Amino acid sequence: MKKDNVPQDDSLLLEGNTREICYAVDENGKYVKVLSTGWEPKDIALRQALDFIEERANKSKEKIANNQLSPIAYYLEKRVMDIKLLSQYTHILRWRVKRHLKPRVFKKLSREILKKYADAFEITVDELLNF
């Protein structure tokens, strides 16, 4: 890649917060470090991934409204976790996490357990309860 071809596509996802180093050759063929504000092909790829997460989260939102899933399912998608990871953060066994996805079981959970989930999702217990 030539130094002048280093893309500067102003990625919104970097929020003007930082720029990334690219390695490129200058006019004498020497490698130099060049700062880049983003590149469109990878920006779209990233946005696609984020959209996909959002889409999955919204799908579980519908299921929660229909009383098919508990609110834990929504934050699970939103925070890009899976059952295994959530189980590790909360120290609650996997099969129990799976049970807690059922609205019927979720309703009976103690405040203590809810707190564990809330901490893992970085929200308050009330946010989890008043979904």
Next chain:
Amino acid sequence: MEVDFQHCQSAHCENGVISNLLRHHNIHISEPMVFGIGSGLFYVYLPFIKINHAPTASFRILPGVIFKRIASRLKIKIKRKKFTSKKKAMKALDKILETGQPVGLQVGAYHLSYFPPAYRFHFNAHNVVVYGKKDDQYLISDPVMEHPTSLTSEELVRVRFAKGAFAPNGHMYYPVSFQEEIDFKTAIKKGIKKTCREMLKIPIPIIGVRGIRFFSKQVKNWLSKHGSKKAALYLGQMVRMQEEIGTGGGGFRFIYAAFLQEAGEFLKMKRLDDLSEEMTQAGDLWREFAITAARIYKKRCSADQQTFDQAADKLLTIADREEAIFKKMAELRFD
């Protein structure tokens, strides 16, 4: 307390932390040199490891391996420690900081509060340097950020004890002793030979040049097998693995080319300089692949088989080109 520490941005976190820590101890070695001597370049296609519901690939060796290799090749002793207790982990960190040493830490990227949303995925093998503490703020030099930042002790505990694959468990490290005269020539030679071996000789179909060919075959089938939406998502993920956080562009190929150039200058070997140029071209081809792939996932619905075939063919060209480069590299004589 604050250690006088020079923050220097790099493309990739592991190389950057090594280069920055060593510079603090008066060993000047650039990021590409770290990457080359540590044999960081690699390719592996991982269809069975799903991240965000899509297969992954890696353009570099496993996290931590570059560090291990560079330490053994430059004969540097590194003290490493992992913890089960969060309290003990923070105490140990404070203790080293008090002696005036900057400390390397392995952290999880998802909870790093200073990261833009683009970087916030559950990736646990990120590396930063802590170089001081002011009140409750730890001073952080994160090599992929332009400027030094800071984290509260609560935030730091969270990232040091992130969960999931490659969980850091409070992992901290710092160099303790060095060889007086570092034999760079042997180190460079060993680094290059190892990379050639890994890219050409490992008899597993998903690794090295073979891996790129395998990936090409998969891309051809994605549309008919998974439908346009999933296929587009898969391709997007591949481009992200190739270009996202810290590859320096073109799946590390440009950093490696920079290494070959620097090594060529250092050893006065014109051949290495020529190979650097060829590696740059390989990197350019990876970029072209990304552009072709982006054409597909930009307009998800109208993806046609022809574009998938084009992307797959590009990968075959890359595989042939890289195979030729590594074969030439393997035959190099260092005298």
